[in-house]
Amino acid sequence: MVYSQRRSPESRRLVLSLLLFTAWEAGSGQVHYSVPEEAKHGTFVGRIAQDLGLELAELVPRLFRVASKGRGDLLEVNLQNGILFVNSRIDREELCGRSLECSIHLEVIVDRPLQIFHVEVEVKDINDNPPRFFRQEQRLFILESRIADSRFPLEGASDMDIGTNAELRYKLNANEYFDLDVKTNEEETNFLELVLKKPVDREETQEHRLLLIATDGGKPELTGTVQLLINVLDANDNAPEFDKSIYKVRLLENAPNGTLVIRLNASDADEGINKEIVYLFSDLVLDNVKSKFTINSNSGEITVKGELDYEDCNLYEINIDAVDKSSFPLTGHCKVIVKILDENDNTPELVITSLSLPVQEDAPLGTVIALISLSDHDSGVNGQVTCTLSPHVPFKLVSTFKNYYSLVLDNSLDRESESNYTLVVTARDGGSPSLSATARVSVEVADVNDNAPAFPQPEYTVFVKENNPPGCHIFTVSAWDADAQENARVSYSLVERRVGERALSSYVSVHAESGKVYALQPLDHEELELLQFQVSARDAGVPPLGSNVTLQVFVLDENDNAPALLPPGAARGAGAVSELVSRSVGAGHVVAKVRAVDADSGYNAWLSFELQPAAGGGRSPFRVGLYTGEISTTRALDEADAPRQRLLVLVKDHGEPALTATATVLLSLVESGQAPKASSRASVGSASAETALVDVNVYLIIAICAVSSLLVLTLLLYTALRCSAPPTEGACGTGKPRLVCSSAVGSWSYSQQRRQKVCSGEGQPKMDLMAFSPSIPQGPISADNVSLKNLIRSSFSSSLILNI
Known part of the structure; x- marks a missing residue:
């Protein structure tokens, strides 16, 4: 300061x-x-x-x-x-x-x-402006007949300063005829009059020159001067006189042209032409006053001529002369003070300065968004401006200073709910009727990373056939982020883990941008039936946010493994089985058994046995069980039968295409006395094992029939619930549909359509079931029927998805 x-x-x-x-x-x-x-x-x-x-x-x-x-x-x-x-x-x-x-x-x-x-x-304020007169010279005409103490108005000076620096004092240079009288009116403006101390004589002096000095109250004092030129006229008895020396008028601004301001009336005691009066603006009246008002010289009516604006000038002083029509006219003087009253004719003005746009959606409450300044050229109540905001949520206006407001945040923001606000700021004055002005503020909400990428569902089930080509596309994950720009740019990656002794990334990969999941190497159902892993989605915000989705990849079996023969036949090499058979055995006697397994599952592991025709074309006395691999006699043996029988048994799975293996069975026919005793023991054991196996099969048949009944009921219920939904092609590779197949030992069912729906990711993950219903073939069975056991075991171990 x-x-x-x-x-x-x-x-x-x-x-x-x-x-x-x-x-x-x-x-x-x-x-x-x-x-x-x-x-x-x-x-x-x-x-x-x-x-x-x-x-x-x-x-x-x-x-x-x-x-x-x-x-x-x-x-x-x-x-x-x-x-x-x-x-x-x-x-x-x-x-x-x-x-x-x-x-x-x-x-x-x-x-x-x-x-x-x-x-x-x-x-x-400092006293840097001297008093100034609007004219360099003021001319007055005075009749020599005017008596002492006659008064003549003078134009005062003005000072652009204020206070003491604008307080003016006047003095007149010393002379014997004139004196100066200064009065102050209610508006604190000086009213100057030149006072005649003694009559003047035109014959003695026709012209008087005086110097009027104005001095302000500043320190140091500054002065201004004006030359008074007084011409003395010949005698005239009575000058016109007004009722008052000063008239005060109040007039609204913007009064239309022709509005009557005042009607003046002066009187003259003379007679005849000396009594007739003409009203004129004094020479003291400035041009800007003459541009606003006009006077009727005959009636003395002052009317509005130009536009009156309170904001430009709120006070006019008009000096009026009343002159008679004498050859030597006399003049009467008065002053009309016109005070302009303010009207509410100016609309408020508002200026908005943006400081913090766009606004971060996590901006704290009270954050200043913009500054608003108001102004109104009117005065008093008409110039008092208030400011309002609509809509209010989530912002408000806070008055910070006179005619200054701040637009601040009043509630929390959420760009995902509303990304842009259009606010209307209204400035209204206190006039009647009031005037208003509006301005629109567009507040953009900037995004922050407050939303993590989201998957449509937490888990997907995918089916892939084994032996897929390397780099095969098996699925596409997709996550959506509610944020914008970089905060919504999602990238995908694997959640690394160990699968056995190998890293997950050696099996599958995911494209960072598209979310496509690829199998990097051929998958083997026999090695890995289910591969479960997670894919992570991360956005590009700072800090980044993310979420995971689980993929269950089921590796579907293909018929890529041929049947393999089991010991003891395999142990002897080349799939050969050698047995001694007594010629005394009857029809239906089991003499040998071919054992085989298949590393595949389901249909691909279901084995059947066929006896190849003999090389000589004759009818063989032996047959092989279709699904048991047991070789038994078809009739009683006789002497005509060759002592050495060579049988070729073809083992075939049910895959598409089917894979096969060949077993050679060598049978030596001997007399009853030459057959080993173990044979009889084996025969007795076979009979007891056969009885035990029949008991086991009864229980298995009951259990499998119960499961099959549950499956049929479930399928009917599922079909009723889903029949209205059209089938949709899945995301994984297409395969040839497998229909229901029946055989002498039971049936297998497989729903290709349901598999496709699961792969496509529709709905929650489902569970498929492959059911096998056996029908035991007629005739004796060996106690070590490996093929049947393998078939039953594989029927329960093979599973696909069924909607339950």
């Missing part, structure tokens, strides 16, 4: 501290300074950074800046020491005219976090 040089440094600091503390407490963070007008460049105004509680080191990083509406760069801040100083010439009269109060309002803005301070710098 700038003070007079007459204060000591200690007193200046004390007063400065007290004033700053008072201004800070009263203004809630607003600081008041003062500076005289016409101060030189660099003049100290105040330690603004210190008074606002800001550290000097943070001025530059926090983008400290000062804004002044319409004031240019009159004041500036040194960012090195935080001092506010005068930057260019300040002319109080240019800024505020004759207004008693004149201040420069500064907005101090700092970022990180955003803070706004209001600083008011009062501009003190």
Whole structure:
């Protein structure tokens, strides 16, 4: 704050501290300074950074800046020491005219976090304007017959300063005929009259020259002068006289042309032509007054001629002369003071300055978004402006200073719910009727990474045939992120883990952008029936967010393994089985058994046995069980049968195409006495085993029939629930549908359509079931019927998905 040089440094600091503390407490963070007008460049105004509680080191990083509406760069801040100083010439009269109060309002803005301070710098008036007369010379005409104490109005001076600097005193240079009388009216303007001290004599002096001096009350005093030229006219008895010397009129601004201001009336005591009066504007009336008003010379009516605007001028002084029509006319004088009354004819003006757009959706409550400044050229109630906001949610207006508002955040934001707000700011004055102005503010909400990528479902079931080509596309995962731009850009990756002794990434990979999952190598159902892993989706936000989805990849079996013969036949090499058979055995006697297994599952592991025709074309006395592999006699043996029988048994699975293996059975026919005793024991054991196996098969048949009945009931229920849903092709590779197949030992069922639906990812994961219903063939069976056991075991171990 700038003070007079007459204060000591200690007193200046004390007063400065007290004033700053008072201004800070009263203004809630607003600081008041003062500076005289016409101060030189660099003049100290105040330690603004210190008074606002800001550290000097943070001025530059926090983008400290000062804004002044319409004031240019009159004041500036040194960012090195935080001092506010005068930057260019300040002319109080240019800024505020004759207004008693004149201040420069500064907005101090700092970022990180955003803070706004209001600083008011009062501009003190100095006596830099001398009194000025509008004319260099004033001419008066006075009849020599005018008596002493006659009065003649004079035009006063004006001073652009205010207060004491504008208080004017007048004096007239010394002379013997004239004196000066100064009066002050209610509007505190001076009314000057030239007073005749003694009659003048035209024959003695026709012209008098006087000097009128105006002096203001400033220190130092300034003066202005005007030359008074007085012409003395020949005698005239009576001059016209008005009822009053001063008339006061109130008139609304914007009064239309032709509106009557006042009707003047002057009277003259003379007779005849000397009594007839003409009304005229005095020579003292300025041209701008003549452009607003006109006078009827005969009636004395003053009417509006031009546009009256309270904001341009609110007071007019009109000097009127009433002149009679004598050859030597006499003149009467009066003054009409027209006071213009304000009307609400100016719409409020508002200026919106955006500071923080777009707004982060996680911005804290109270964040300042924009500054709003209001103004109205009207005065009084007509110039009092209020500001409202619609809609209010999630923002509000906070009054920070006179005619200044801040648009602040009042509620939390969510860009995913609303990404842009259009606010209407309305400024309304207090006039009747009131006038208003509106402005629209578009507030964009900037995205922050507050949404993780989301998968449509937490788990997918995928079916892939074994022996797939390397790099085969088996599935595509897709996640959606509700955020925008980088925060919504999703990338995919595997959640690495160990599958046995190998890393998951050696089996499958996922494309980072498309989410396509590839099988990197051929999969083997016999090695890996189920591969379960997770795919992670991560967005590109900072910090990134993510989620996982589980993929269950079922490896479907293909017929890629041929039947393999089991010991003891296999142990002897080349699939040969050698047995001794007594010629005394009857029909249906089991003499040998071919054992075989298949590494595949389901149909592909279901084996059947066929006896190849003999090389000689004769009918063999032996047969082989279709699904048991047991070789038995078809009739009693006789002497005609060759002592060595070579049988070829073809073992074939049910795959497409079927794979086979060949077993050679060598039978040696011997007499009953030569057959080993073990044969009889084996025969007895075979009979007991046969009985045990029949008992076991009864239980198996009951269990399998129960499972098959449950399967049929489930299929019927499923078909009823899903018959209205059209089939959809799945995402994995297509395969040839397998229908229901029946045989002598039972049936297998497989739903290709259901498999496709599961692969496509529709709905929750399902469970398929492959059911086998055996029908035991007629005839004796061996106790070690490996093929039947293998078939029953594989029927329960093979499973696909069935909707339950």
